[in-house]
Every structure is written in C-alpha cells, then in structure tokens.
Amino acid sequence: MLSRTDQLEEHLIAIRRHLHQYPELSNEEYETTKFIRKCLEENNISILETKLKTGVIAEIKGKKEGPVIAIRADIDALPIEEKTGLSYTSKISGKMHACGHDFHTAAAIGAAYLLKENEENLNGTIKFIFQPAEELGGGAEKVIKDGHIRNVEAIIGIHNKPDLQVGTIGLKAGALMAAVDRFQVVFYGKGSHAAMPHNGSDPITASAYLITALQTIVSRNVSPLHSAVVSVTKITGGSTWNVIPGDVTIEGTIRTFDHHIRQEVEARFRKIIEHTASGFSQEFSIRWFPGPPPLQNNPAVTEILHQSANSQSLHIIDPVPSMAGEDFSYYLQHIPGAFVFFGTNGNEDWHHPAFTIDEKSLMKAAQFLYKGALSVLNHYVDDYYKLKNKQPYSVE
Numbered sequence: 001m002l003s004r005t006d007q008l009e010e011h012l013i014a015i016r017r018h019l020h021q022y023p024e025l026s027n028e029e030y031e032t033t034k035f036i037r038k039c040l041e042e043n044n045i046s047i048l049e050t051k052l053k054t055g056v057i058a059e060i061k062g063k064k065e066g067p068v069i070a071i072r073a074d075i076d077a078l079p080i081e082e083k084t085g086l087s088y089t090s091k092i093s094g095k096m097h098a099c100g101h102d103f104h105t106a107a108a109i110g111a112a113y114l115l116k117e118n119e120e121n122l123n124g125t126i127k128f129i130f131q132p133a134e135e136l137g138g139g140a141e142k143v144i145k146d147g148h149i150r151n152v153e154a155i156i157g158i159h160n161k162p163d164l165q166v167g168t169i170g171l172k173a174g175a176l177m178a179a180v181d182r183f184q185v186v187f188y189g190k191g192s193h194a195a196m197p198h199n200g201s202d203p204i205t206a207s208a209y210l211i212t213a214l215q216t217i218v219s220r221n222v223s224p225l226h227s228a229v230v231s232v233t234k235i236t237g238g239s240t241w242n243v244i245p246g247d248v249t250i251e252g253t254i255r256t257f258d259h260h261i262r263q264e265v266e267a268r269f270r271k272i273i274e275h276t277a278s279g280f281s282q283e284f285s286i287r288w289f290p291g292p293p294p295l296q297n298n299p300a301v302t303e304i305l306h307q308s309a310n311s312q313s314l315h316i317i318d319p320v321p322s323m324a325g326e327d328f329s330y331y332l333q334h335i336p337g338a339f340v341f342f343g344t345n346g347n348e349d350w351h352h353p354a355f356t357i358d359e360k361s362l363m364k365a366a367q368f369l370y371k372g373a374l375s376v377l378n379h380y381v382d383d384y385y386k387l388k389n390k391q392p393y394s395v396e
Contacts, residue, residue: 008113009363015039016106016362017088023077023095023102026133029054032075032105036130039109043116045128051146055132055139060115062122067380069373070127070155070337072328073108074101074134083353098355100160103344103362105130107158110366111373118374123381126373127152137180137291140330153380154301155337156372157328158365161319162346166361169368170319170341171306173299177339178229178255179262180291180325185210185273188283191246203248204237206280210250211235213276217268228265229255229323255323257294295329298336301376305338308375312368315343324350342368 024032036056037047048057055075059068082089082096090096097103108128115126129148133139149155161170187207192200211232222228230252237248254269256262270286277284309316319341328339342365344357 005363008110008366012106012110012362012366013359015109016102016359019102019105020086020097021088021091023090023092023097025079025095026076026136026139027054029075029132033130033132036075036105036109040112040128043113045112045116048148050148052132052142055143056128056130057143057148058112058128058130059125060112060119060122060128061125062119064123066122066124067153067377067384068125068127068151069377069380070129070149070152070331071108071111071369071373072129072131072155072157072331073104074131074139075105076101076133076135076139078135078351080351080353084356086356096353096355098352099135099350100344100355100357101134103160103357103365104158106362107365107369110363111369114366114370115373122374122377124377124384126377129155134327137325137327140292140327144330144334149331149335152335153384154298154376155331155335156301156305156340156369156376157337158340158342158369159326160344160346160357160361161341162344162349162355162357164317164341164343164345165315166343166345166358167364168315168317168343169309170317171302171309171338172319172321173297173302175257175294176297176319176321176341177295177326177329178227178257178321178323179259179294179329181254181262181266182289182291183252183254183269184287184289185250186247186285187250187277187280188247188285189245189281192244194242194244197244200244201281202244203246203280203282204244206276206282207235207237207248207250209280210273210276213272214269217265217272221264221268222261226261227257227321227323228261229253230265230269255325257321259294262294292325292327292329293333295326295339296332297338298332301336301338304375304379305340305372308372309368312371314364314368340368
C-alpha cells in the first residue's frame with residue numbers, strides 16, 4: 001500500500017501532467033483557472049474573490065490570528081510547438097509549458113494540501129497566488145493592483161532549474177534575475193536604386209553601424225565588475241535585391257541587474273541612436289518597452305529559507321544570477337521575499353520545444369514551499385504581536 005506521501009506525489013504528478021497537456025497562453029488561462037479552483041475546492045481550501053479575469057487567489061487561515069505569508073506560482077504557457085515526445089505531450093497545437101509553470105502550479109497546490117492538513121497549528125495565514133501572464137510580464141502588476149498583497153508580510157516563490165540536479169536548490173540574497181527592457185528602433189532614410197545609392201539615404205548602412213555601436217554600451221560604459229546585456233534580435237528592411245529601402249526596423253532587448261545601471265544604459269542607448277541617425281542623415285523613432293525590474297531577494301527571508309532547506313536535507317548552492325527576467329520582482333518592490341531556483345534535472349533549458357523536468361522533484365518542491373512558508377510565517381509572528389501590542393504565541 002502506498003504511503004500518504006507517495007499517494008500525494010502521484011496525485012501531484014497527475015495534476016502537473018493535466019496542466020501540461022492543456023497549456024494556455026498569458027491572459028488566456030481560463031480552463032487552467034477552473035482546474036486550479038477545482039483542485040483547491042476538493043480539499044476545502046478557501047478561494048478569495050478577485051477582479052482578475054484569470055488566475056486564482058486562495059488562503060489557508062489558522063485558528064490563531066497572525067501574519068500573512070504568500071506563496072506565488074505562475075500558470076501561463078508559451079507559444080511553442082512541443083517536441084518532447086512525452087505520452088502527456090501538449091494537446092494544444094503551438095502551445096507548450098516550455099518554462100515549467102505547470103510544475104510551479106502543481107508544487108504550490110501540493111503545498112496547499114500539506115498546509116491544509118496542518119491549518120489548526122498555523123499562527124496566521126498562508127495566501128496562494130496562482131498568477132496569470134508571467135510570460136508577458138504584466139500578471140504580477142495586476143495582482144498587486146487588485147490588492148492581493150496589501151496585507152502580506154512576505155512572499156516566496158520557486159522556479160525550476162533544468163541544469164540543477166533533483167534535490168539541489170539555488171538560494172541567493174540580492175540580485176538573482178535581471179531587469180528586462182525591450183526596444184524597437186526605426187531609421188527613416190530615403191530609398192533609391194541599389195546602383196545609385198548617392199541619390200538616397202541608406203538606412204541599412206546606418207543600421208549596421210548602429211548595431212556595432214550598441215555593443216560599446218556594455219564594453220565601454222558598464223564596469224567589468226557589473227553585468228549588462230544588449231542584444232539586437234530582429235532586423236526588418238527591404239523587399240528586393242536591387243532597391244535600397246526607405247526604412248529599417250531594429251528590435252532587441254537590454255538586461256541589467258542594477259537600477260542605476262539600467263538608467264545609464266538606456267540613456268547611452270538613446271544617445272548612440274541620436275548621433276548615428278545624425279551622421280547618416282536618418283530620421284528615427286524609438287519605442288521603449290520597460291519590463292520587470294531586477295529581482296532582488298530579501299536577505300532575511302532568504303536566510304530563513306536557507307535554514308528550512310537545510311532541515312530538509314536539500315543541497316544548497318549559491319546560484320549564478322540569470323539574465324532572464326521574472327515578474328516576481330514586482331512583488332519584491334513592495335514586500336520582502338525570496339525567489340528560489342529548484343533543481344529539476346531537465347534535458348533542455350527554459351523556452352525550448354524539448355524542455356522537460358524530472359518529476360521526482362515535484363514532491364520535494366511542494367514540501368519545500370510548505371515548510372518554507374511555515375518557517376517564514378513563524379519568523380514574523382513575534383513582530384506581528386509586538387505591533388499589535390499582544391503577547392505572541394509560543395513558536396517552537
């Protein structure tokens with residue numbers, strides 16, 4: 001006969017596989033929302049009202065009054081055609097959980113089940129934020145705007161890490177993931193016959209110089225002791241081989257870990273475009289799309305989770321910060337918290353059509369969120385009652 005833990009593990013794997021088979025893109029997670037609600041309601045976990053069109057906010061409230069700690073999981077998928085060959089591969093053409101949000105969601109549901117079993121011993125409340133639209137970078141802001149972290153003392157979250165073994169987690173105070181900014185630049189020149197370029201003003205040549213010049217932003221303006229990335233990823237211009245076009249569009253992204261460097265890089269970016277356009281007789285436009293800020297883990301919450309992970313015999317490493325972005329960072333602008341890399345021993349990295357995880361990591365992730373949330377909650381109990389001018393409950 002299977003143990004309670006083994007039964008829960010099998011159930012969470014089934015939940016994760018269901019989510020994997022029916023992925024939904026950002027702000028389209030209607031069926032995913034219904035399924036999460038069903039999983040929680042079957043275990044008598046309270047669903048809170050929300051103005052969010054997709055996503056679920058739930059809570060488990062102990063009998064003792066106390067602080068509120070949040071666990072966040074993202075629920076959206078990506079517009080990628082799956083090529084894993086798994087028996088439970090995506091049934092939705094062109095959509096895939098290629099970043100493991102199905103894993104995060106199932107792990108958070110598992111943590112909710114474990115906390116529900118122990119709700120009478122809670123010195124406060126655990127809130128669950130099943131957040132939509134992480135991939136578009138707007139989901140966290142919607143949750144915040146709807147007031148769902150207004151009474152939250154601290155927040156924790158995880159992200160699978162395919163290059164870490166199962167049982168290994170990455171915990172780091174300070175910068176863990178980068179700020180994400182997107183740009184679109186258009187050079188407006190004057191088209192001409194390719195054989196008579198002197199009759200026009202060539203935006204392709206100007207764009208080529210611009211792309212080279214943009215690389216000096218990092219190499220000559222950012223200290224070697226800091227990190228930044230400027231990547232041009234898309235160039236659009238021209239329609240045939242013997243005509244110089246009238247305009248060229250350049251798109252790309254900038255990634256930084258520091259607020260001040262982020263500002264300096266943008267200022268330098270705009271100045272280089274202005275001078276390049278002037279030197280090549282181009283008009284220009286810049287569209288700037290600011291994304292999530294740098295993800296900065298709170299040292300105190302990180303240390304609490306470090307102690308909790310130690311008690312669970314997890315192997316803890318100091319992870320290399322990732323230049324990928326994560327809108328969990330918006331929560332950390334308002335409340336303390338920590339984001340953790342969780343080893344899943346995958347064969348490909350995030351956003352790859354053959355991305356997979358080792359499901360042995362799922363129960364470990366659920367238990368980490370469960371025990372980590374309890375540890376953070378208990379840490380905040382004393383302060384909560386001091387602020388309330390009440391005698392705190394004894395916390396062992």
